[in-house]
Amino acid sequence: MELSVQLQGLLSFLIYFGSAVFMTCLFAFVYALITPYREFELIRAGNKAAAYSMGGAMLGFAIPLASAIVHSVGFVDMLMWSIVAFVVQVLVFRASLLVLKGLANGIREGVESNGLFLGMMSVVAGILNAASMSY
Numbered sequence: 001m002e003l004s005v006q007l008q009g010l011l012s013f014l015i016y017f018g019s020a021v022f023m024t025c026l027f028a029f030v031y032a033l034i035t036p037y038r039e040f041e042l043i044r045a046g047n048k049a050a051a052y053s054m055g056g057a058m059l060g061f062a063i064p065l066a067s068a069i070v071h072s073v074g075f076v077d078m079l080m081w082s083i084v085a086f087v088v089q090v091l092v093f094r095a096s097l098l099v100l101k102g103l104a105n106g107i108r109e110g111v112e113s114n115g116l117f118l119g120m121m122s123v124v125a126g127i128l129n130a131a132s133m134s135y
Contacts, residue, residue: 016069023082027061037108049107049115056119060126061089067130085129092125
């Protein structure tokens, strides 16, 4: 294999990987803004519920993002599907607040079951989202 072909593959890797890292950081930043509690402050303070919730949301976003990278027909297509993954995670958060009254307060107060529930709902949605992207 020619060096130029290998370098082209490396360039594609760097573009997709860098974009995925950027999108994941952007997701974490925006997701933290839309929640009624401060995840990162809570996590720094040792709040496991916030860690479970945020970790699940991050994983729930990363799974379909990975699927979008694998199945997209190009870079723009991957970016569009990553936006879909982002919206799904926001909807899961909003729906979870409706299903479990007091969920946000429970996470703020460190109720681990609340954080675990929200985190797992995010992962489940991410898995289903990723599977739906395998067209």
